[in-house]
Amino acid sequence: xxxxxxxxxxxxxxxxxxxxxxxxxxxxxxxxxxxxxxxxxxxxxxxxxxxxxxxxxxxxxxxxxxxxxxxxxxxxxxxxxxxxxxxxxxxxxxxxxxxxxxxxxxxxxxxxxxxxxxxxxxxxxxxxxxxxxxxxxxxxxxxxxxxxxxxxxxxxxxxxxxxxxxxxxxxxxxxxxxxxxxxxxxxxxxxxxxxxxxxxxxxxxxxxxxxxxxxxxxxxxxxxxxxxxxxxxxxxxxxxxxxxxxxxxxxxxxxxxxxxxxxxxxxxxxxxxxxxxxxxxxxxxxxxxxxxxxxxxxxxxxxxxxxxxxxxxxxxxxxxxxxxxxxxxxxxxxxxxxxxxxxxxxxxxxxxxxxxxxxxxxxxxxxxxxxxxxxxxxxxxxxxxxxxxxxxxxxxxxxxxxxxxxxxxxxxxxxxxxxxxxxxxxxxxxxxxxxxxxxxxxxxxxxxxxxxxxxxxxxxxxxxxxxxxxxxxxxx
Ligand SMILES: Cc1cc2nc3c(=O)[nH]c(=O)nc-3n(C[C@H](O)[C@H](O)[C@H](O)COP(=O)(O)OP(=O)(O)OC[C@H]3O[C@@H](n4cnc5c(N)ncnc54)[C@H](O)[C@@H]3O)c2cc1C
Numbered sequence: 001x002x003x004x005x006x007x008x009x010x011x012x013x014x015x016x017x018x019x020x021x022x023x024x025x026x027x028x029x030x031x032x033x034x035x036x037x038x039x040x041x042x043x044x045x046x047x048x049x050x051x052x053x054x055x056x057x058x059x060x061x062x063x064x065x066x067x068x069x070x071x072x073x074x075x076x077x078x079x080x081x082x083x084x085x086x087x088x089x090x091x092x093x094x095x096x097x098x099x100x101x102x103x104x105x106x107x108x109x110x111x112x113x114x115x116x117x118x119x120x121x122x123x124x125x126x127x128x129x130x131x132x133x134x135x136x137x138x139x140x141x142x143x144x145x146x147x148x149x150x151x152x153x154x155x156x157x158x159x160x161x162x163x164x165x166x167x168x169x170x171x172x173x174x175x176x177x178x179x180x181x182x183x184x185x186x187x188x189x190x191x192x193x194x195x196x197x198x199x200x201x202x203x204x205x206x207x208x209x210x211x212x213x214x215x216x217x218x219x220x221x222x223x224x225x226x227x228x229x230x231x232x233x234x235x236x237x238x239x240x241x242x243x244x245x246x247x248x249x250x251x252x253x254x255x256x257x258x259x260x261x262x263x264x265x266x267x268x269x270x271x272x273x274x275x276x277x278x279x280x281x282x283x284x285x286x287x288x289x290x291x292x293x294x295x296x297x298x299x300x301x302x303x304x305x306x307x308x309x310x311x312x313x314x315x316x317x318x319x320x321x322x323x324x325x326x327x328x329x330x331x332x333x334x335x336x337x338x339x340x341x342x343x344x345x346x347x348x349x350x351x352x353x354x355x356x357x358x359x360x361x362x363x364x365x366x367x368x369x370x371x372x373x374x375x376x377x378x379x380x381x382x383x384x385x386x387x388x389x390x391x392x393x394x395x396x397x398x399x400x401x402x403x404x405x406x407x408x409x410x411x412x413x414x415x416x417x418x419x420x421x422x423x424x425x426x427x428x429x430x431x432x433x434x435x436x437x438x439x440x441x442x443x444x445x446x447x448x449x450x451x452x453x454x455x456x457x458x459x460x461x462x463x464x465x466x467x468x469x470x471x472x473x474x475x476x
Contacts, residue, residue, distance in 0.1 A: 002028065002029060002030065002031050003029060003030050003031070003282045003283070004030075004031045004033070004279075004280070004281045004282050004283075005021055005030060005031070005032050005033070005281060005282065005283045005284070005285065005475065006032075006033050006034075006035065006260075006270065006272045006279070006281040006283075006284045006285070007021070007032065007033070007034040007035070007284075007285045007287065008035050008260045008263075008272070008284065008285070008286045008287060008288050008293075008296075009034075009035070009036065009037075009043065009286070009287035009288040009453065010034055010035075010036030010038075010041040010042070010043065010240070010244070010254070010256075011041070011042060011043020011044065011045065011240070011287060011453070011464070012042070012043060012045055012239065012240060012243075012461055012464050012465060012468075013043075013287035013452050013453040013454070013464040013465070013467070013468045014034060014036070014043075014285075014287040014453075014468070015034075015041060015042075015240050015243035015244060015247065016076060016243065016464070016465045016468035016469060017285045017287060017452065017468040017469075017471065017472045018032050018034045018243075018247045018252045018254075019076070019079075019080070019243055019246060019247050019250075020468065020469050020472040020473065020476075021252075021285075021472050021475070021476065022247055022250035022251060022252050023079070023250060024472075024473075024476055025476055031251075031253075032247075032251075032252045032253070033252070033253045033255065033279065033281070034247070034252055034253070034254045034255065035255050035258050035259065035260045035272065035274055036254065036255065036256050036257070036258065036259075037257070037258070037259035037260075038256075038257065039256055039257050040256075041240045041241070041243070041244045041254075041256075042237055042239075042240035042241070043059075043240075044058075044059035044060065044422060044425050045059050045060055045236050045237060045239065045240055045461070046058040046059055046237060046420075047234065047235030047236055047237035047238075048320075048418055049234065049235065050322075050364065050416060052364035052365060052366055053364055053365040053366075054322055054362065054363055054364040054369065054371060054416065055234065055235045055359070055362035055371075056320035056322075056355075056371065056373070056418050057231075057235060057236060057320075057355075057373070058318055058320075058418070058420045058422070059236075059318070059422065059425070060236055060460075060461050061231065061236065061353065061355065061373070062089070062229035062230065062231050062236075062358065063229060063230055063231065063236075063460075063461055063462060064229055064460065064462060065088075065219070065222040065223075065227045065228065065229065065230065067188075067462065068466065069458065069460070069462035069463045069465065069466035069467075070219075070462045071214075071215065071216065071219050072462065072465050072466040072469055073461065073462045073465045073466070074216050074218040074219045074222065075216045075218075075219075076465055076469075077218055077239070078216050078217060078218045080242050080243060080246050081242070082232065082238065082239065082242055083217075083218055085232040085233050085234070085238055086218070086230050086231075086232060086233075087230060087231050087232055087233050087359060087361065087362075088222065088225065088227040088228075088229070088230040089227065089228045089229050089230065089358050089359070090225060090226055090227060090228065091226040091227065091228045092226060093228070093335075093358075094335035094336065094357065095228075095335060095336065095337045095354070095357040095358040096228035096229070096337065097113055098110055098113075098333065098335060098336035098337060099111045099113075099336065099337045099338070099339075099340075100333055100336050100337075100338065100339035100340075101124070101163055101164075101167050101339055101340050101341070101342060102339045102340070102341045102345070102347070102351075102407055102408075103123075103124050103163070103341075103342065103345055104345050104346065104347075105123075105124070106123045106124050107407070107408070108332075108333055108336075108339045108407075108408060109122070109123050109124055110333075110336075111164065112129060112164070117129045118130040118133065124163050125159060125160070125163065126159065127159075129160070132156050132157060132160050133200055135155075135156065135157060136155050136156050136198055136199060136200050137198050137200055137201060138198075139154055139155040139156075139198070140154070141193050141194060141197060142154060142193070145181050145182070145183045145184075145431050145432060145433075145434060145435070146181075146182055146183075146431065147177065147178050147179065147180060147181065147182065147431050148165060148166075148169055148177040148178075148180045148181070148182045148185055148186065149161055149165070149166065149176070149177035149178040150182075151182035151186075151189075151190075152165045152177070152182075155193075155199060161177060162342055162344055163342055165177050166178075166342045166343050166344070167340035167341065167342045167351070168340070169185070170340055170341070170342070170343060170350045170351065170378065171340045171350070171351055171375075172185075172459065172460075173185065173314075173378070173426055173428065173429070173459065174314050174316050174350055174375070174377065174378020174379060174426050175314060175378055175379040175426075175428055176343040176379055177343070178343075179379060179428065179430055179431075180428070180429055180430060180431070181429050181430060181431045181432065181433045181434065183433075183434050184429035184433040184434050184437075184457075185429050192206065229358070231359060231362075233361070233362075235362070236461075255274065258274045258275070258277075259274060260272050260273065260274055260288075260296055261273050261274055261275060261296070262296055262298065263284065263286075263293075263296040263297055263449075264297075264298070264299070264300075264301075265300075265301070265447050265448065265449070268448060269281065269282065269448065270282075270283065270284040270447075270448045270449065272284060281448070282448060283448045283449070283450065283475050284448060284449050284450070285450045285451075285452065285468075285471060285472060285475070286449060286450070286451050286452075286453070287452055287453040287464075287468065288453065289313060289424065289427065289453065289454070289455050290308040290309070290311040290427070290440075290451075290453075290455035290456070291308070291309060291311065291312075291313055291424060291455075293308050293451075294306070294307075294308035294309035295309075301443075301447075303443060304440065304443040304444065307436055307439050307440045307443065308440065308455075310436055311427060311428070311433070311436060311455050311456075312427070312428045312430065313424035313425065313426060313427050313428065313455075314377070314378045314379050314381060314424070314425070314426050314428060315377055315378075315381045315382075315388040315421065315422060315423045315424060315425065316350075316375060316376065316377050316378055316381070316421075316422045316425050316426060317375070317376035317377045317381070317385070317391075317396045317400075317419070317420070317421050317422075318373060318374075318375060318376070318419070318420045318422060319373065319374040319376065319396060319397045319400040319417065319418070319419045320355075320371065320372075320373050320416075320417070320418040320419075321371070321372045321373070321374065321400070321401075321404075321414040321416070321417055322364065322369055322370070322371050322414055322415050322416035322417075323369060323370045323372075323410075323412060323414050323415060324367070324368070324369055324415045325368060325369070325370060325412070326356075326368035326369065326370060327368075327370075328370045328410055328412060329354060329370060329372075329408070329410070330408060330409065333354075334354075334357065335354075335357050336354055336357060337353070337354065337357060337358060338351060338352050338353040338354045338357075338372075338373075339351055339352055339408075341407075347403065347407070348376065348384055348399050348402075348403050349374050349375065349376050349399075349400060349403045349407075350375040350376060350377070350378055351374075351375050352372055352373065352374050352375070352404065352407075352408075353372065353373040353375070354370075354371075354372055355371040355372060355373055356369070356370045356371045356372075369415070372404070374400035374403070374404065376396060376399070376400060378426065379428070385399070388421055388423050389423075391421060393419035393420070393421060394419070396419055396421065397417050397419045400419075401414070426454075426459060427454050427455040427456075427459055429459075437456060437457070440456075450471040450472070450474065450475060451471070452464070452467040452468045452470070452471040453467075453468075
């Protein structure tokens with residue numbers, strides 16, 4: 001008998017889920033229907049290309065190559081025939097090596113790289129970092145879930161946490177290290193601490209342990225050529241666009257502009273309502289955010305709905321800028337990846353990505369230019385700019401330009417501005433997130449419902465792909 005499976009959401013998680021079901025399920029045994037609320041696929045993954053050929057990413061801009069989940073994405077990239085479209089940044093490039101943080105006292109300064117940092121005092125640090133390494137080796141392990149800030153401050157002290165770890169949290173989660181759970185945001189580090197008693201020791205010893213994951217040809221190439229991150233020649237949107245074509249070829253029914261409006265369960269079946277239409281499925285894979293899913297459930301699932309709605313999301317402002325000059329950035333850091341601003345600094349932006357440094361081939365084709373992206377808001381959006389529903393895009397771009405002028409002296413007017421306010425776009429794994437997940441998975445067990453997507457176990461594209469494959473493998 002044919003099993004019917006509904007996938008809710010056509011972002012990278014939903015498309016991957018549909019692809020895995022359609023390509024691994026035996027012919028005729030599965031019928032897969034994907035519901036997407038909007039008129040496009042990709043979710044937050046969205047590329048805009050100007051008429052002069054410049055590429056601007058509204059959401060994610062590059063994918064990591066290290067870690068277990070990165071391998072799953074690379075396998076997918078190969079399976080859908082995108083290997084020749086990959087555009088890597090090599091680890092040896094300046095863009096990979098030179099990452100900056102900005103403080104009002106120092107301006108942009110390079111993050112530690114290389115052994116000289118161990119013995120010399122370099123801003124923004126007040127001491128050489130050798131003492132920090134020694135302290136880390138001796139630090140006691142913690143107990144229970146704690147904030148990223150508490151974990152690192154215990155292991156490496158407040159200064160390194162403030163200037164190294166907190167900006168990273170702002171860059172990935174648009175949130176402060178004091179809010180986020182270390183267990184949910186950096187589970188590998190908690191594991192190293194519990195296994196080896198020290199992160200430094202753990203990282204060194206772990207290198208000796210061979211990763212048993214099967215390595216695809218693309219992962220091997222990334223390793224051999226020492227990539228740092230990658231995108232695709234025409235931008236990341238290539239990935240969802242290609243997945244859409246491939247899943248349709250494999251018989252998945254894609255319902256665009258058809259949001260699921262209600263999800264109910266009866267007698268081991270799931271009922272998906274979209275407007276006036278209702279369909280019955282054997283399984284549902286939800287890849288929409290926990291907040292959206294909580295609103296689709298009703299009546300008997302009110303406790304599950306409450307748990308899901310307790311996973312918050314923050315809004316991010318993204319301002320893409322293009323300047324008609326190749327040398328708009330100061331010489332010292334023109335080739336850097338970009339900079340992040342720690343939460344302790346007064347700044348109305350989270351950081352700036354120097355896109356042209358990483359991917360110069362995505363610049364406009366008719367002469368020199370520089371592309372930058374300013375990231376804004378996150379945990380601080382409402383406090384700095386007001387209600388995301390009423391903030392104007394040109395207000396955000398004006399603030400971005402003012403901060404660029406104040407922080408790195410760019411006063412020239414840009415030749416192109418693209419501003420996006422991405423409401424509720426980044427899930428927040430606050431302290432206590434893992435307990436919420438335990439409760440959610442208990443309530444879901446017994447229902448024909450699988451959960452994946454950025455709300456639960458990783459916000460990166462790689463994690464979304466990996467957990468979509470894992471969830472659908474369980475169904476298969
Ligand atoms: C500004 C920004 C920068 C980022 N940068 C990076 C980066 O550089 N690298 C990286 O790895 N990650 C990055 N991320 C994270 C990553 O992009 C996201 O976590 C990931 O794209 C989420 O994918 P998803 O499919 O789980 O969810 P989504 O992209 O949210 O997709 C969900 C889909 O469901 C649809 N939907 C909503 N409601 C319904 C409904 N009721 N019925 C049917 N469909 C519905 C939506 O329209 C959407 O298409 C970034 C995120 C943001 C916001």
